[in-house]
Amino acid sequence: MRYQRSSALFTEAKKYIPGGVNSPVRAFKAVGGDPIFIKEAKGAYLFDEDDNRYIDYIASWGPLILGHAHRPVLDAVIEKAKKGTSFGIPTQIETELAKLAVSMVPNIDKIRFVNSGTEACMSAVRLARGYTGKDKIIKFAGCYHGHSDSFLIQAGSGAVTFGSPNSPGVTQGTAKDTLLANYNDLEGVKTLVGANKGEIAAIIIEPVAGNMGCIIPSDEFIKGLRELCTREEILLLFDEVMTGFRLGRGGAQEALGIDADIVMFGKVIGGGLPVGAFAARAEIMGHLAPEGPVYQAGTLSGNPLAMSAGLAMLTELNTKPETFTSLAEKTEYLHKGIAAVLTEKGITHQINCFGSMISVHFCDEPVVDFTSSAKGNNDTFKKYFHGMLDQGIYLPPSAFESYFLNDAISYADLDKTIEAVGKVF
Numbered sequence: 001m002r003y004q005r006s007s008a009l010f011t012e013a014k015k016y017i018p019g020g021v022n023s024p025v026r027a028f029k030a031v032g033g034d035p036i037f038i039k040e041a042k043g044a045y046l047f048d049e050d051d052n053r054y055i056d057y058i059a060s061w062g063p064l065i066l067g068h069a070h071r072p073v074l075d076a077v078i079e080k081a082k083k084g085t086s087f088g089i090p091t092q093i094e095t096e097l098a099k100l101a102v103s104m105v106p107n108i109d110k111i112r113f114v115n116s117g118t119e120a121c122m123s124a125v126r127l128a129r130g131y132t133g134k135d136k137i138i139k140f141a142g143c144y145h146g147h148s149d150s151f152l153i154q155a156g157s158g159a160v161t162f163g164s165p166n167s168p169g170v171t172q173g174t175a176k177d178t179l180l181a182n183y184n185d186l187e188g189v190k191t192l193v194g195a196n197k198g199e200i201a202a203i204i205i206e207p208v209a210g211n212m213g214c215i216i217p218s219d220e221f222i223k224g225l226r227e228l229c230t231r232e233e234i235l236l237l238f239d240e241v242m243t244g245f246r247l248g249r250g251g252a253q254e255a256l257g258i259d260a261d262i263v264m265f266g267k268v269i270g271g272g273l274p275v276g277a278f279a280a281r282a283e284i285m286g287h288l289a290p291e292g293p294v295y296q297a298g299t300l301s302g303n304p305l306a307m308s309a310g311l312a313m314l315t316e317l318n319t320k321p322e323t324f325t326s327l328a329e330k331t332e333y334l335h336k337g338i339a340a341v342l343t344e345k346g347i348t349h350q351i352n353c354f355g356s357m358i359s360v361h362f363c364d365e366p367v368v369d370f371t372s373s374a375k376g377n378n379d380t381f382k383k384y385f386h387g388m389l390d391q392g393i394y395l396p397p398s399a400f401e402s403y404f405l406n407d408a409i410s411y412a413d414l415d416k417t418i419e420a421v422g423k424v425f
């Protein structure tokens with residue numbers, strides 16, 4: 001593989017953009033080397049500026065569940081763009097997407113569209129505070145809910161990859177209202193709630209975590225959280241930015257059989273365009289402006305191009321739910337294949353996988369929370385990442401990120417990926 005043009009473009013980008021990227025995880029800092037620059041993508045494949053082809057296991061960090069440049073999504077956006085790109089005035093397609101999303105997801109009556117997962121989570125917490133009249137929230141170490149101040153407390157994803165899980169710039173005043181618990185540790189959450197009785201507005205969680213690798217909640221933990229929230233009048237917020245419309249039509253709520261009070265979306269719901277959303281029962285959503293007093297707004301929210309991409313994507317997934325099964329089967333095939341190769345080569349590893357999310361950890365104990373995830377051997381990860389890249393397999397450039405399979409990936413692609421793991425080690 002030659003990466004000359006990508007490297008030159010990165011050098012140029014760094015002159016004008018901090019770190020040369022518009023989101024830190026893209027910079028390859030955790031794995032070393034220069035990021036590849038993408039020229040175009042189709043189906044399962046990325047093509048970089050040096051004309052290298054890669055099987056893509058990121059899918060733009062999740063949104064492109066049906067593969068790149070998926071025809072129905074492209075057509076919808078192109079047709080919409082011809083009629084104007086933004087109005088700042090209501091359009092019918094916003095209601096169409098809202099109606100479809102509400103019909104697919106359990107336990108929600110109304111949904112508000114925003115422009116990113118960060119906005120969705122930030123607005124959902126404000127709504128929870130406005131609704132309950134309480135200030136504090138509990139979040140879990142290693143969970144990432146976007147880059148809004150309240151969430152940059154032991155945050156996962158790029159924040160932890162680059163060593164700033166508690167970012168400078170977040171005031172003490174804000175940080176004191178975010179209490180920290182450990183994933184899969186129900187007793188710890190109960191202790192926190194007991195010590196802050198009547199003060200917790202919300203518990204926010206990635207119901208299947210993807211920002212410290214893929215981490216699955218134990219049954220006891222997730223059911224226990226639901227019971228605790230109901231008993232203590234705390235709202236349970238499911239951050240389904242990764243899991244929504246990926247783990248199934250009804251996302252993690254459906255997959256885990258747990259009802260949340262507010263659910264946040266991003267990624268798949270925008271079909272690759274910038275969309276986030278938060279949703280809840282009508283009684284809670286009624287507190288939002290202009291119906292209620294909790295303010296939330298956006299010049300480009302409900303943008304017609306973004307709505308058309310989201311509508312095309314959700315329509316496909318709603319009418320072809322077998323896609324979710326197919327994705328889960330492919331992910332399980334990859335899981336088994338990689339596990340067999342690593343075992344044969346004597347490489348210490350753990351693989352976590354749920355639906356179409358999967359992560360490989362180079363450590364010897366089960367990865368169930370941030371502490372266990374952080375024990376992965378980063379030198380082995382770097383070797384793995386670059387070895388795979390050189391064979392045309394694009395994995396997330398950080399050990400703290402989940403892979404996202406897309407349905408354009410074929411079994412031949414999976415076999416090539418598994419074979420590549422063998423060659424690396």
Ligand SMILES: Cc1ncc(COP(=O)(O)O)c(C=O)c1O
Pocket residue numbers: 116117118119121144145146147206210211239240241242266267276
């Ligand atoms: C679970 C989760 N919540 C929130 C976000 C923030 O979304 P965005 O990057 O669109 O702001 C992300 C990803 O970035 C995420 O993975």
Ligand SMILES: N[C@H](C=O)CCC(=O)O
Pocket residue numbers: 023024025026061144157158210211401
């Ligand atoms: N883990 C993040 C979201 O999924 C990675 C995307 C980003 O922050 O650029």
